[in-house]
Amino acid sequence: MKCVKCKKEIGNDELFCGYCGTNQAKFSKYLENVSKKIHKEQDKDYNNRVSMAENKLKELETAREKEIETITKNRWQNCGSAPFEYNMTEGKIKINDNLHIFSDVKGAEVVKEDSFKTITTSTGKTKKHVSLGKAVVGGALLGPAGAIAGGVMGKNTSSGKSVSNEVPMCNFIGVNVDINGFFIQIPVLNQNVEQSSPIYNERLEEAQNIVSKLQQLSTTKVPSSFLKPEEEQSVLDYDAKIDEAKNELQKTIDDKPNYEIPESYFK
Numbered sequence: 101m102k103c104v105k106c107k108k109e110i111g112n113d114e115l116f117c118g119y120c121g122t123n124q125a126k127f128s129k130y131l132e133n134v135s136k137k138i139h140k141e142q143d144k145d146y147n148n149r150v151s152m153a154e155n156k157l158k159e160l161e162t163a164r165e166k167e168i169e170t171i172t173k174n175r176w177q178n179c180g181s182a183p184f185e186y187n188m189t190e191g192k193i194k195i196n197d198n199l200h201i202f203s204d205v206k207g208a209e210v211v212k213e214d215s216f217k218t219i220t221t222s223t224g225k226t227k228k229h230v231s232l233g234k235a236v237v238g239g240a241l242l243g244p245a246g247a248i249a250g251g252v253m254g255k256n257t258s259s260g261k262s263v264s265n266e267v268p269m270c271n272f273i274g275v276n277v278d279i280n281g282f283f284i285q286i287p288v289l290n291q292n293v294e295q296s297s298p299i300y301n302e303r304l305e306e307a308q309n310i311v312s313k314l315q316q317l318s319t320t321k322v323p324s325s326f327l328k329p330e331e332e333q334s335v336l337d338y339d340a341k342i343d344e345a346k347n348e349l350q351k352t353i354d355d356k357p358n359y360e361i362p363e364s365y366f367k
């Protein structure tokens with residue numbers, strides 16, 4: 101057998117080495133502990149290297165997904181807060197989450213529902229109530245923006261001690277869209293507001309903008325082909341980086357720990 105420390109040939113069953121005097125059992129035990137310690141350290145290092153490479157890969161994959169999301173999102177534009185979006189890259193429109201292509205649009209018009217409320221003031225008391233009729237006012241199919249006319253005019257009546265004021269209201273503004281002969285409605289305002297309020301004017305303008313946009317899109321050529329978001333250069337750049345990170349991870353995994361006990365432990 102060989103001495104566990106100096107590796108010189110010594111007789112079997114020798115308790116001590118004749119060259120270096122080492123106690124064979126004691127030094128074997130010592131080496132066993134050193135080996136355990138080295139395994140532990142090397143494994144920890146190895147696992148750290150692997151998980152770092154894994155994290156790098158995961159980060160790149162997440163960033164790639166985000167990039168695709170951003171590209172997809174940026175392709176869609178809107179005219180305000182109504183559930184209407186259009187996509188110039190792909191030639192599509194989205195109404196209430198349903199997809200159509202530009203050429204599906206055959207017409208569009210603003211529709212609204214007006215009413216008025218009567219405020220009666222009598223000797224210090226004020227009563228408010230909504231009364232009388234509703235009026236639906238539509239614009240011409242694909243007509244020019246601003247085709248809205250009419251509305252309910254306010255009027256004052258006075259009898260005895262009380263004065264009544266009629267305030268023009270609106271409880272709905274929308275856009276009716278003709279999609280290949282089927283009508284789809286885009287709600288733009290869905291609450292009762294006074295016609296003198298900023299929200300009324302904003303939403304009416306938004307509805308008119310949607311009609312103008314639909315008019316424009318209905319005659320815009322639908323692109324025959326377009327890049328998928330995952331084909332855009334910025335995503336391809338991520339693909340290359342991800343390939344690199346995968347190779348790096350495999351290399352790290354293959355680079356197994358070396359559990360050899362360094363020479364210094366034999367001195």
Ligand SMILES: [Zn+2]
Nearest residue numbers: 103106117120
């Ligand atoms: Zn020895």
